[in-house]
Amino acid sequence: MKIVLATRNAGKIAELRRILSGFDIVGLEEFPSIGEIAETGVTFEENALLKAHAVARGAGLPAVADDSGLCVDVLNGMPGVFSARWAGRHGDDQANLELLLAQVSDVPDDKLGAHFACAAALALPSGESRVVEGVLPGRIVRTPRGTNGFGYDPIFVPEGEERTTAELSPEEKDAISHRGRAFGALAPIVRDLLAS
Ligand code: IMP
Numbered sequence: 001m002k003i004v005l006a007t008r009n010a011g012k013i014a015e016l017r018r019i020l021s022g023f024d025i026v027g028l029e030e031f032p033s034i035g036e037i038a039e040t041g042v043t044f045e046e047n048a049l050l051k052a053h054a055v056a057r058g059a060g061l062p063a064v065a066d067d068s069g070l071c072v073d074v075l076n077g078m079p080g081v082f083s084a085r086w087a088g089r090h091g092d093d094q095a096n097l098e099l100l101l102a103q104v105s106d107v108p109d110d111k112l113g114a115h116f117a118c119a120a121a122l123a124l125p126s127g128e129s130r131v132v133e134g135v136l137p138g139r140i141v142r143t144p145r146g147t148n149g150f151g152y153d154p155i156f157v158p159e160g161e162e163r164t165t166a167e168l169s170p171e172e173k174d175a176i177s178h179r180g181r182a183f184g185a186l187a188p189i190v191r192d193l194l195a196s
Contacts, residue, residue: 001194002026006037006055006065015174016064019183020190025064034058042081044068044119045131052123052131060125062194064186068118068178070152072100072140074107080117083151093151101142101155112140114156116165120182122190130189134181136165149173 002024005016013027028034037054041047044067051065069083079086079100087095104112115138121131137159144154146166153166158176165173174180 002061003190003194004028004031004055004059004061004063006051006063012066012179015179016183019180019187023190023194028055031055031059039067039081041067044081044117044133045121047081048119048121049123049129049131052121052129053127056123056125062125062190063123064120064183064190065123066118066120066179066182068116068182070100070156071115071117072104073113074104074111075100097144097152097155100140100152104140105142109142114138114140116152116156116178118178118182120179120186122186122193124193128193130186130193132182132185132189134178134183134185136176136178136181138165 005013005025005027007013008028013025017025034055037051039047041050047067048065052063055063055065069080071077071080084090087099089095116136118134119131121129123129138157140155141157141164145164146154148168148170149166154164156165158165
């Protein structure tokens with residue numbers, strides 16, 4: 001059974017293939033007629049669902065989509081769905097991270113709680129859908145450390161760790177990540193829904 005993952009990111013495709021073994025997971029590159037899908041939702045769930053529905057409609061196949069970001073407690077959960085464009089320009093990881101650190105510069109260390117969140121959605125061409133969320137709790141550190149990962153990884157330390165997620169190996173991060181947890185929670189739902 002073929003499932004389209006609403007991304008062109010090879011890493012995400014490989015990760016979902018590992019979690020949803022037995023399914024033929026393909027990326028958006030197989031469907032060039034499906035253009036960019038604007039992330040107009042104000043929650044991770046909304047964005048994951050709108051992407052999954054758009055791809056399921058466009059491809060005529062079951063589709064999985066995810067949306068993720070960093071939620072900082074003292075910023076009332078921001079950058080949240082704006083994580084990729086927090087400093088104004090989409091995908092400028094360094095500027096996003098620097099702006100966030102400037103915003104919390106006067107906040108005491110013990111008040112720097114944060115979590116990564118990821119919503120993963122499945123939509124069928126019929127319009128039926130499901131969405132689940134995965135979370136990685138932790139805290140922000142003021143000095144970036146590590147070269148693995150992307151985005152806010154150099155300033156995020158998961159609960160029970162001293163290393164940032166940029167200092168973890170890809171395998172270590174995969175095993176605990178918000179994305180891994182969301183895809184892991186979606187997997188039995190996909191199997192149930194597509195088997196029936
Ligand atoms: P997207 O869900 O791939 O669109 O990611 C949204 C944004 O959230 C990214 O551009 C990063 O800024 C941030 N983000 C999401 N997941 C991670 C992560 O695992 N590490 C670091 N930053 C992340």
